[in-house]
Amino acid sequence: MTTTRLTAGDAELTVAPDNGCRIESLRVGGTELLRQGAKYGCFPMVPFCGRIENGRFRNGGSLHQMPLNAPPHASHGTGRNVPWRTVAAEERRGSFDYELTDPWPYEGKVTQTFELAEDGGSLSLFMGVETAGDSFPAQAGWHPWFLRNLGHGGDVELAFDAEWQEERGADHLPTGKRIAPLPGPWDDCxxxxxxxxxxxxxxxxxxxxxxxxxxxxxxxxEQDEAVCVEPQTGPPNGLNTLPRFVTPIEPLELTATWTWRRLG
Structure with missing residues (x-):
């Protein structure tokens, strides 16, 4: 499998375009930060994020069915299951794309770019979704699997201040009700x-x-091996509950930054 390796300072990023253009590895000072394995690392969620209820979504009068890869739902998009094309690979920056294809019912293109800061202290991520014709609802996001323990020091601790939590139903989909954030463990938006x-x-x-x-x-x-922090452009099942449309004049774009520093 062909991979693309980016380096800066003491950081090393490995991308696997043939395996859904996921970040296969992120090493800082020789320490791996991501869970290893073909399904892990950090994969793109596109053209939808999380679960779609029963795998179905509408675009106007058209009803579409996605494969039920997390029965009874569809989950995490289709981009992680296809090979991407390497557009550019430089020392610190790589750019990749692929053409939307079956089972997604609309034509378009997805682009993903990774860039390490010159000092090796951060990673910038970009994803864009464009249509080649008809407008359609879409989402984009990243699903990193950060190791719970790096092999030295203690287990990872998560800290954030959210305004609300999407109440999760028994079917693991948001109920539509916003509640005060609850303590973990979490599988929540x-x-x-x-x-x-x-x-x-x-x-x-x-x-x-x-x-x-x-x-x-x-x-x-909720796993012993890793934790996930997944920025995305809408909530799970958002194609149905909070659609964001990709149009010929307005693509869907998402950026994120990972910034790190050593402790001790």
Missing amino acids: FGMPAGVDVTLTWPGALELKVTSRTEWVVVYD
Whole structure:
């Protein structure tokens, strides 16, 4: 499998375009921050994020059915399941794209760019969705699997200040009710109108901040091996409940930044 390696300072990022253009590895000072494995790392969620109820969504009068890869729902988009094209690969920056195709019913293009800061202290992420014709609802986001423990220091601690939490029903979909944020463990979507701002701290090892101008983030920490902090352009099932349309004159764009510093 072909990979693209970006380096700056003591940071090393490896992207696997053939495996859904996921970040396969992020190493800082030789320490791996992401869970390893073909399904892990950090994958793009596009053209939708999280679960779609029963895999169905409407665009005007048209009803579309997505494969039920998380029965009874569809989950996390289709972009992670297809090879992407490498557009540019430089020392600190890589750009990739792919053409939307079946089972997604609309033509368009998705672009993803990663860039390490010159000092190796941060990573900038960009994703864009364009239509090649008809307008359609879409979402974009990232699903990183940060290791719970880096092999030294303590287990990761999560800190964030959300304005609300989407109440989660028994079907794991938002009920439409916003509630005060509850203590974890979480597999939940939170609202941050001022922008996503979540801090992961591995005591005695590293602090990493995930920030984005989008107001939605899913936090998942129910596994022993890893935790997930997922900035995205809308809540789960958002194609149905809060559609954001990609039009010929207005693409869907999302940016995020991971910034880290060593502790101790």
